[in-house]
Amino acid sequence: MPQINRSYMKKIISILLLTVFVLSAKAQTQFRDLSFDEAIAAAAKEKKQVFIDFYTDWCGPCKNMTKNVFPQVAVGEFMNKNFVCVKYNAEKEGKELAKTYKVSAYPTFIIVDTQKKVLFELKGSMDGETLINRIKAGLNPEQTPERMEARYNSGERTPELINLYAMSKMQKGQENEGFKIINDYFNSLDNNQRLASENAFLYTVYTISLNDPKATFMIEHRQEFGQYVAERINARIEKLYRSTLNTYFSGYQRQQKSYKEEEYQALKKSMQEIGMDKKYPYAPIFKLIECRHSSDDNAFLSMCEAEFDALNSADQNLLILNFPRLIETKDKEMLKKMSVFIRSRLSQLDANAITMSGHTLRSIEENL
DSSP, rough: OOEEEEEEEHHHHHHHHHHHHHHHHHOOOOOOOOOHHHHHHHHHTTTTTEEEEOHHHHHOHHHIIIIIIIHHHHHHHHHHHHEEEEETTTTTTHHHHHHTTTTOOSSSEEEEEEEEEEEEEEOOOOOHHHHHHHHHHHHOOGSSSHHHHHHTTTTTTOHHHHHHHHHHHTTTTTTTHHHHHHHOOOOOOOHHHSSGGTTTTTHHTTTHHHHSSSHHHHHHTTTTTTTHHHHHHHHHHHHHHHHHHHHHHHHHHHTTTTTHHHHHHHHHHHHHHTTTHSSSSSSHHHHEEEEEEEEHHHHHHOOOHHHHHGGHHHHHHHHHHHHHHSSOOOHHHHHHHHHHHHHHGGGGSOOOHHHHHHHHHHHHHHOO
């Protein structure tokens, strides 16, 4: 077998690595280093539109989009195919342009044509699939707010229209109108239609409370949804239960004097019936909630010390950050115990929680 020249092999490997790097780079969204006028000229030449990402240095959601969304292959392929993409810091080089387009929240994404006319605008952090779908919807003449209203008023009730029309209302701050569109549509469906995968958005997007009839239906029929949407349905159910449980765990119900034992017990029983306690040990949380509403401050603090290590990091953070609400006291001895408890657990918290705990400690210790 003939020997292969080592120098030649190194060249081949270098070429292959370079190819992989180039393909990887092309897969993500290509934000070009262009001025606005240069971007407009490039878009005219390439027969595209201009996508502008207005961000700031301090904006967490902006960083999430940059780090986790725009590098995605599907996002990159879609964005690079259709737009000349640029990004400007709205407090630095993009300040005047941000004023021109009345940008007031970050991130704000604006799509303009080659005449600099705004075609579509959206704000905030979102996943890649949502970003692509919202841009497609926003640029589709059949999905402009005016056209969707006309279609809806003419009697059209397709899942796609209902979803997009309701969302467009909510994006304008018209939440009541948006939820009315959703709920009227839900009420018009029979059980088979409510279980159809194309209507899963009714639950995964627009069901935000356990008191919602849509939530009741989703929970009662959770095992009847198709395999395609079952995972998302179950995730939403667990999120709704957990969100409600947190109003007890965080002390909100206590502070608002809205705690009702029968409602809490019904919530606990329902969570156990659907098996949520099999996926995550909720027993420590139940103990802490029940102790807080049946015992004095010293007993509750002792329970926190006993159960803290049984909580996951998110629940540990939640408990610490809500300590002043869970134990509302001016007693200096108790305040000192609270301070000692928090300080002794700081090493177990994540960086963000440690920062927030500083505010919690300050609110406690300034009264000592």
